[in-house]
Amino acid sequence: MRHRIAGKRLNRHMGNRNALRRNMVNQLFEYERIKTTKAKAEAFRNQAEKLITLAKNGNASEDSSKLVHARRLAASRMANPDMVKKLFDEIAPRYVERPGGYTRVIKLGQRHSDRAEMVLLELVE
Numbered sequence: 001m002r003h004r005i006a007g008k009r010l011n012r013h014m015g016n017r018n019a020l021r022r023n024m025v026n027q028l029f030e031y032e033r034i035k036t037t038k039a040k041a042e043a044f045r046n047q048a049e050k051l052i053t054l055a056k057n058g059n060a061s062e063d064s065s066k067l068v069h070a071r072r073l074a075a076s077r078m079a080n081p082d083m084v085k086k087l088f089d090e091i092a093p094r095y096v097e098r099p100g101g102y103t104r105v106i107k108l109g110q111r112h113s114d115r116a117e118m119v120l121l122e123l124v125e
Contacts, residue, residue: 008043021047022079028081028103029091033122035108041121045103051077052102055092091123098124 010017024044029051034041051074058070060085075084095102 008039010039017041020044023052024079026078026080026083027046027086028121028123029078030080033120035118035120036039037111038105038107038117041119043052043103045121047077047102050100051087052095053100054090055088056095059088059092060096094125 010020020040020045023121024040025048028044046119047054054074056075058067061062061067061070067084071084071088074087075081078084078087080105102124104122106122108118108120110116111118
């Protein structure tokens with residue numbers, strides 16, 4: 001039974017899964033839309049939205065130490081420091097008035113090779 005077990009394992013070990021999460025979130029913030037499988041999109045969509053909320057709340061605080069803390073938390077969860085700068089300076093200010101739901105999943109059909117369900121994960125304008 002799977003009582004109190006959260007998240008999807010994606011047939012990967014923990015280190016490989018964490019690296020995949022960091023790369024997928026970085027690519028989503030860099031290109032603002034990525035084509036991936038439905039399972040990966042469901043697994044990593046929540047973490048991307050949490051990072052956007054963290055950046056939004058960090059920018060909203062007047063205390064500079066809270067902004068630095070939010071940037072360091074985001075940097076620890078992302079692979080590329082340039083994407084942290086883009087997240088706080090470009091992406092988060094777009095969603096100041098939006099209470100949540102920063103990403104959208106659009107179904108694309110099945111991949112020909114293995115019939116995996118493909119989706120387009122993108123940031124909402």
